[in-house]
Amino acid sequence: MDPALAELADRIRAAAAQGTPLRIHGGGTKDFYGERLEGELLDTRGLQGIVSYEPSELVVTVRAGTPLAELEQVLAESGQCLPFEPPHFAPGATVGGMVAAGLSGPARASVGAVRDYILGLVLLNGRAEELVFGGQVMKNVAGYDVSRLMAGALGTLGLIAEVSLKVLPVPPAEATLRFRIPQAEALERLNAWGGQPLPLNASCWEPSNGGALYLRLRGAVAAVEAACRSLGGDQLDTAGAAAEWNACRDHGMIWFTEGGERDLWRLSVPQTARVLQLPEAPLVEWHGAQRWVRAQPADVHHVRQAALAAGGHATLFRSARADAHDRMTHLAPPLAAIHEQLKLQFDPYRVFNRGRLYPHL
Numbered sequence: 470m471d472p473a474l475a476e477l478a479d480r481i482r483a484a485a486a487q488g489t490p491l492r493i494h495g496g497g498t499k500d501f502y503g504e505r506l507e508g509e510l511l512d513t514r515g516l517q518g519i520v521s522y523e524p525s526e527l528v529v530t531v532r533a534g535t536p537l538a539e540l541e542q543v544l545a546e547s548g549q550c551l552p553f554e555p556p557h558f559a560p561g562a563t564v565g566g567m568v569a570a571g572l573s574g575p576a577r578a579s580v581g582a583v584r585d586y587i588l589g590l591v592l593l594n595g596r597a598e599e600l601v602f603g604g605q606v607m608k609n610v611a612g613y614d615v616s617r618l619m620a621g622a623l624g625t626l627g628l629i630a631e632v633s634l635k636v637l638p639v640p641p642a643e644a645t646l647r648f649r650i651p652q653a654e655a656l657e658r659l660n661a662w663g664g665q666p667l668p669l670n671a672s673c674w675e676p677s678n679g680g681a682l683y684l685r686l687r688g689a690v691a692a693v694e695a696a697c698r699s700l701g702g703d704q705l706d707t708a709g710a711a712a713e714w715n716a717c718r719d720h721g722m723i724w725f726t727e728g729g730e731r732d733l734w735r736l737s738v739p740q741t742a743r744v745l746q747l748p749e750a751p752l753v754e755w756h757g758a759q760r761w762v763r764a765q766p767a768d769v770h771h772v773r774q775a776a777l778a779a780g781g782h783a784t785l786f787r788s789a790r791a792d793a794h795d796r797m798t799h800l801a802p803p804l805a806a807i808h809e810q811l812k813l814q815f816d817p818y819r820v821f822n823r824g825r826l827y828p829h830l
Contacts, residue, residue, distance in 0.1 A: 470599060473515040474630055480511055481628065482597040485818040493624040493822055495534055496561030499570045501787050503623050503825045504796055513565050516630055519543060528588065530633040533565025540564055549636045552580040556718050565629045571621025574718035575671035575685070578740065578755035580637075584620035591631040592619065595816030603633065618811065624822040625830055626815040640670075640687040642694070645710035646702035648682040652753065653744050655682040659756045660741055662700070668692045669756070673717055675724055676750035685714060717754070724752050728763045732788045734772050736760040738781030745775045766790060773798070797827060805829075 470478065484491050490508030500506060516534035523529075524547040531540055537557060544550055554574025555567040568590070573582045589603025602616040619629055648655070655674040659682075662669060668688030675681055684702070686693045697704060716722045725733070736745070740757040748768045751760040762783075764772050769785075776783040776798075785796035800808060805827075812819070812830045824830065 474593070474599070476515070477511065477513070477628060477630075478593055478597040478599070481593055481595065481820060484509070484820045485595060485597065488818065489820075490823045491820050492825075493565075493569070493628055495563030495566040496536070496559070498557060498559040498562040499566055499572075502570060502572075504794065504828060505824050507823045507825075508820075511628065513563065513628065513630075516565075520631060522547075524549060527636050527638075528633060529636055530631060531564050532631050533563065533568075533629045535564045537562040537564055537567055544636055545639070548639050550639050551586065551634065552637045553577055553583055553586060554718055555583060556720070558719050564632060568620055568629055568632055569622060569624045571623075575673060575714055575754060576687075578672075578758055579670050582620070584617040586635045587617050587620060588633040588635055590616045590619060590629055590633065592626075593628040593630055595627065595818050595820045599630070600627075623826045625812060625826045627821060640668075640689075642686075642688060642690040642692075643670075643707060643711075644686045644693050644697050645705045645707070645714070646684045646686070646697065646700055647705055648684070648702045649679065650682055651680045652676065652750060655680065655753065656743060656757050658682070663740065663756060667696050667700070671714065672754065672756050673714075674753040675722070676752065677724065680750070683710075683713070685710070722752075725761075730789050731763040731765055732769075732790070732793070733786045734762040734764060735784045735786040736762060736772070736776045736779075736781060737784070738776060738779040742779040742781070745779055747772065747775055761786075766793075794828070800827070 481491065491511040492506055492508035493513060494510045495513045514534040516532040518532050518535060519540065520530040520532060522543065529544065537555060541551065554576050556572050556574055568583060568587065571583050592600045592602065594600055603614065619626060652674055659672055668686045669684070670687035671685040673683045686696050737759060742757060745760065747762050748764045748771060751762045753760050762772055773783045782798040784798065785793060808827065808830060
């Protein structure tokens with residue numbers, strides 16, 4: 470075990486013996502997400518660097534404290550990328566935080582989520598044991614694919630030390646089209662286009678000024694050019710559009726920043742869900758599957774019921790209220806029991822990120 474990891478293991482071992490909670494911390498760019506923050510800081514930023522990178526094999530292995538921007542820059546130099554476009558939200562985001570949060574950007578509905586690109590990882594559990602799951606190739610899993618459990622676990626199962634990821638080449642062509650249409654028409658068009666052989670990559674319907682649908686196409690040059698001709702709309706400048714998609718990914722768009730003191734909810738619903746009855750029109754991503762809603766604290770029941778009625782669930786993503794709680798939708802008893810057993814096996818002394826995912830874990 471290298472010195473930086475050994476030092477963290479010593480901290481974990483001592484915390485387990487004393488019953489002291491630890492809060493895993495990388496860049497801190499997603500501290501707003503999830504339930505309460507509790508425990509002494511356990512900083513992962515000493516675990517930095519790319520362990521191995523084989524562009525021809527489309528695989529990179531990187532330590533958890535490595536800045537996400539640094540990894541993306543190295544991949545870009547070889548014409549490759551993380552297709553799921555992980556959000557940064559602020560400078561300093563780390564690879565470990567990317568996996569622990571399990572959040573994906575605008576392309577998620579077309580290319581998959583963070584967990585779909587995890588090949589393997591190294592983990593320190595609540596006993597300070599170093600565990601290795603998966604590997605560095607796609608066909609390396611026999612039995613349960615444990616490494617992917619860490620995506621979205623918010624650090625409640627252990628400290629991610631190292632992760633191996635599948636990467637992909639940057640598509641040769643890209644175009645963004647704009648359609649000034651209301652939400653209902655945007656959802657209808659997205660559903661229709663989803664059944665056609667189009668190089669759809671990302672979509673965003675923004676409600677300001679009557680609404681506008683932005684559609685990003687990526688793929689072969691001929692396919693993107695043909696789609697632009699058949700779909701119509703206004704084609705936007707590629708560089709300017711790229712900046713806007715990054716702003717959408719990181720919640721830097723005006724729609725996100727002008728929310729004031731309202732809560733920001735993330736609704737996960739079927740792509741085919743129609744317009745929902747909400748306090749105000751949402752911002753719609755992922756071809757209809759992700760809907761961002763700004764609402765007053767008193768609207769919590771309204772928002773959750775709208776998501777439930779559509780066959781989905783709602784998460785309180787951001788709140789200015791220090792006392793905000795129950796951010797995650799409660800699990801059904803069978804699922805809650807599975808979560809509790811996983812926590813018991815990985816972190817029997819409840820050292821890591823107590824209550825960060827669900828209050829009882």
